[in-house]
Amino acid sequence: MANTKPYNQFIPFFGLGSPRNKGKLPIGQVNLVSHLHVHTEYSMLDGLARLDPLINRASELGMKSLAITDHGGLYGAIDFYRSAKGSGVKPIIGCEMYVTTKSRHDKDPSDRIHHLTVLAKNIEGYKNLVKLVTMSHLEGYYKKPRVDHELLEQYSGGLAVLSGCPSGEVPSLIADGRIEDAKDRANWYREVFGSYFLEVMEHGNVPELPEINKGLIHINKELNIPLVATNDSHYVLEEHAHNHEVLLCIQTNTNMDDPKRMQFGEATYHLRSHDQMIAAFSEIPEAVSNTDMVAEMCNLELDFTQARLPEFPVPDSLSSDEYLRKICIEGFRRLLPDAPEEYKQRLDYELEVIKQTQFPDYFLVVWDIAKFVRKNNIFFTVRGSAAASLVLYCLGVTDVDPMPFNLVFERFLNLERKEMPDIDMDFQDDRRQEVINYCSSHYGREHVAHIITFGTFGARQSVRDAGRALGMTLDSVDRVARMIPEKLNIDIDTSLVESEELKVVYDSHNETKRLIETAKQLEGVTRHKSVHAAGVVISKEPLDTVVPLEFTSRGDEAGAVMTQYAMDPVAALGLLKMDFLGLTNLSVLANALVMVGENHGVNIKLQEIPLDDQNTFDLLSRGETIGVFQLESAGMVRYIKELKPNSINDVAAMIALYRPGPMDHITTFIDAKHGKREVAYVHPALKDILEETYGVIVYQDQVLHIAREFAGYTLGEADIVRKAMGKKVPEIMAEERDKFVQGAQEQGYTEELADSVFMLVEPFAGYAFNKAHSVSYGLVSYWTAYLKANFPAEYMAAFMNSYIGKKDRLISAVADCRRMGIPVFPPNVNSSFQEFTIEKTSEGVVGIRFGLAAIKNVGSEALTPLIDARLEHGNFDSVENLCKNGDIGSLNRKSIECLIMAGCLDDFGDRGGLLEVAEKINALAQQEKTLRNSSQSTMFDMLGEAEGASLAAIDIPISSTSDHEKRMWEVDLMGMSLSSSDHLANVMSKMNDGVQIMLSQLESNGRRGRSTIGGQVSTIVDRFTRDNKPFKVVTLELLDGSLEAVVWEDALKKSPDIWDPGKIVTVTGTIRERDGDITISVQEGSEVDLDQVLNSGNVNNEVEREKQTQISHESSINGVTNGSVPNGNGNDSGNGRLDHRNDLAKENRISEAVQKKKLVLFMKETEHPQNDKMLLDDVKRLLLGSAGSDEVGLEIESQGSLVVMDWKPVKVDASEDLQEKLKNVLGDYGGVSVQSLMF
Secondary structure: OOOOHHHHHHHHHHOOOOHHHOOOOOOOOOOOOOEOOEOOOOOOOOOOOOHHHHHHHHHHOOOOEEEEEEEOOOOOHHHHHHHHHHOOOEEEEEEEEEEEOOOOOOOOOOOOEEEEEEEEOOHHHHHHHHHHHHHHHHOOOEOEOEEOHHHHHHOOOOEEEEOOOOOEHHHHHHHOOOHHHHHHHHHHHHHHHOOEEEEEOOOOOOOOHHHHHHHHHHHHHHHOOOEEEOOOEOOOOHHHHHHHHHHHHHHHOOOOOOOOOOOOOOOOOOOOOHHHHHHHOOOOHHHHHHHHHHHHHOOOOOOOOOOOOOOOOOOOOOOHHHHHHHHHHHHHHHHOOOOOHHHHHHHHHHHHHHHHOOOHHHHHHHHHHHHHHHHOOOOEEEEHHHHHOHHHHHOOOOOOOOOOOOOOHHHOOOOOOOOOOOOEEEEEOOOHHHHHHHHHHHHOHHHEEEEEEEEEOOHHHHHHHHHHHOOOOHHHHHHHHHOOOOOOOOOHHHHHHHOHHHHHHHHHOHHHHHHHHHHHHHOOOEEEEEEEEEEEEEOOOOHHHOOOEEEOOOOOOOOOEEEOOOHHHHHHOOOEEEEEEEEHHHHHHHHHHHHHHHHHOOOOOHHHOOOOOHHHHHHHHOOOOOOOOOOOOHHHHHHHHHHOOOOHHHHHHHHHHOOOOHHHHHHHHHHHHOOOOOOOOOOOHHHHHHHHHOOOOOEHHHHHHHHHHHHOOOHHHHHHHHHHHHOOOHHHHHHHHHHHHHHHHHOOOOHHHHHHHHHHHHHHHHHOEOHHHHHHHHHHHHHHHHHHHHOHHHHHHHHHHHOOOOHHHHHHHHHHHHHHOOOEEOOOOOOOOOOOEEEEOOOOOEEEEOOHHHOOOOOHHHHHHHHHHHHHHOOOOOHHHHHHHOOOOOOOHHHHHHHHHOOOOHHHOOHHHHHHOHHHHHHHHHHHHHHHHHOOOOHHHHOOOOOOOOOOOOOOOOOOOOHHHHHHHHHHHHOOOOOOHHHHHHHHHOOOOOEEOOHHHHHHOOOOEEEEEEEEEEEEEEEEOOOOOEEEEEEEEEOOEEEEEEEOHHHHHHOOOOOOOOOEEEEEEEEEEEOOEEEEEEEEEEEOOHHHHHHHOOOOOHHHHHHOOOOOHHHHHHOOOOOOEEOOOOOEEOOOOOOOOOHHHHHHHHHHHHHOEEEEEEEEOOOOHHHHHHHHHHHHHHHHOOEEEEEEEEEEEEOOEEEEEEEEEEEEOOOHHHHHHHHHHHHHHEEEEEEEOOO
């Protein structure tokens, strides 16, 4: 236990004479209050004080010191420390900790959790505070992160402790009337910590507070433990009290109208001034003065210059620099055996810079990780400027040789900017954890952790949360939130300027104004914490001596940990911060190459893929970039088609240009490439620098080269200037311009030329892109395009497997497969695996089989026994065999129903009939599972008839599920219909060029304006306007998704009979887009004549013809015409359809689409069976005399009910002649109709 000697220094402050003078300061000494109990925004959803406004307010009030004491964590401590230091306010790092009086390992619901204010006096105290916070999360978490008395004793050094708020241990004992126990506990704290203080507060809404303060003053007199006044600050200004109450409502999911809600009740929990504190504690002024005394003993100095990099163990008594040089030279000789002298000079230069900046261990650690990754065939790449390093290329960390691309090493690391460079690594996302596990095992679990990140209230989020807390209706809040423009990081003030609609309601509606003003106070405040998607920290010393830690997910005591500090504070403390991002496209590449090897017998390595493949550049030039890394957004598709890239440099440049700012120069770049615009340079010296990008400054590297060429800067100095110019501060810009011009004149250039060059460079310095990053990612883009162009089935299967849970990505991928002529076979328990697989039919057609795990409500793990059983026993020939040998006992009834509805069990019967016996299937499967697990034998087993036998038979009722119902089920469970999707695709692919048949086309055409769309009616909702006029909301299914069509009264009058589920229609109207959802306001519509389109090859679309002579009011206002999208052959085609590679396959599918019809016969059963039999014989004779490929269905009315079934053995040619003959035979006893089997 700590002794009490430190208290000798406090005696003069408390003047142990009369009670009136007790604790008063010596005459002439004036000390302002130091707030020691302060909650910031990092007391998430409880603190409203943002760090900078808080510190600024303390500075305004003349305070020399300020503490941060957030609940249970140190999340904002480093940012607070650095910001306070910069503002001249001494930072005191602390925490309001949670204390259990029992063991931290106990999880007793009845155990009270107490508060304790803990402050770090020095570096020892900081380390102990970090340790206590870490242990509270890793060992003591139960409802709250708790410490116990054992931990407090163990890590007490260097800490100053206050007794806490009314929930503190000592105050709680006082409130319970146990004053002697309170004294004992206070004495225990004093003995443990030495620096222990009784914390008094003054808030009028805490009924027990006067009694607590009275007891604390009594203990002060009895034990001579100093009093310290705090204010439990939760917000900065008094007027923020209301907004803080709103924040509490968000935390507790209540609203301001709820009388039982958690509330503070008065506006005193702000950062009070010195005078306000003196007034509040007029009876005990020494409590206010003592705050300065506590602040004086807290003198924590954190070292931000120390590098805490892990030391890499080097062999043979070599230094880290020597070992790095050794392995670099080995890699150089292996990778670049015939490299010219300039390569060797570059390598020597880089190694010398690394030596002088003292980062060899960093490079060795990264090399070690890359070596592990390559050894285990984990696909990876680097992000950022790291690809500019020849050292990293020789180490095998990057696949980019920087020399041919003229990448600037100084952009990555230079002597002028001695800060740790970022070597950010991307791994295939399905194996990222392997890399982290390796780091943990190699460097020790206590040295490796994930990094935390914090989410803040964005503009829309703050409006929605504030609205709920204010008790407003969901619809009214949602309406306001949707008025905020959908822009990245837009704030409310900007929204009020950019959205006229929002400004109008703000100015005219008091409730809306109150909502927005409240939301403004929440905006930007920290809302929640999560794990950074990529951040990992590796340290030399155990992490919990430097940064506080907690589990990445609550309750996972054996799980991974993360820092409580975000990326920047972690880096500031000198820790090795690395970005380990999981990149889905790398997983796609890895899995696609495995499939290519299996199906084609070729072993392709990414590094050996030729960079001049014409198929790849043709694919990019056609804009067929679904699934291609970085190049699949609608805007990028437009530009890449215009660019028609023919080199990796073109791809890299487009990645760099397609961002806000540089995007304005894309057209210039494209026109210059194709000779449509003359490339001009203000000076010939610029040509060598800008020629590869057609005179446009695209890369930061070019800015550096220009600064070196014209102003004589070193590349390191130029990088410093680039960063300074990027801040766009007028004073800095003026200063840098003067330096630039002076340097240029010293180089022999005129001031006028220097000024022109500076003006040229200035706008690009802030948003020009890192070339090394562009090349690295451009390489990944090219690889993905190469595999898609040359091995499309394998690539698309791998792509769909990587997005197996993302319905929208699967829909677009399947649509793209159809476009490429790759059939996607529906799921089937006898053919499908969990994932998408390549399948070759008996006719030699290569396609992709839909993966069972992509079906909703069907878990991948539960499917494993089914797949294993099929591989062992072969295909299942009946539903009973499936139950017996399929090992489907792990599937519940809902999963079985979903498999049925998706068509997976179509081999065994109609879906409707199977659904009726789904419970029996599930019961039999469970029974078989129980028998297998109990090792019992069935009666059939005992008789030696186990093969094919089952304990029970399941009679599947005869039924005929309609095609429309199948389609609806499939769309619900898989996002798309596959059972007859190719037929729809063939019909729609033959529509006029002006008809849009894919959502992606609408997106690439700008998502607005007048368009004609072809699709299939899926659902219909009838509605009425306020004027009681009818309209319909129709869901139209396109090839790659669905959209909502609003059919107004005028359009309904023109075509009242076409709005039925299953019908294929074309509609013309105005496209609108809001919040990412596309709708069309329909003015005209027509049904597609299937016979005509399938036989003549073109849709007879009257609407499309009339459209050319009609000008709608809306289109004349917008001035928008229906654009076209070039097809794969370079011909303009509005629907983007392509000639398939396999023309024969296309003809077969079109032929199949023509034949796919069903002849449906309706017959009435009479009271005369003999007559019915004769009628049926006549019908049979006609059907058998007209053989073909169309299916036959029967609808028989019998005894008041209708029996619907398929007559599977019979296939006919459903010609008009046959239909007429059947009608004559049936007469009044039946009817004939023909259904399309599109869906």
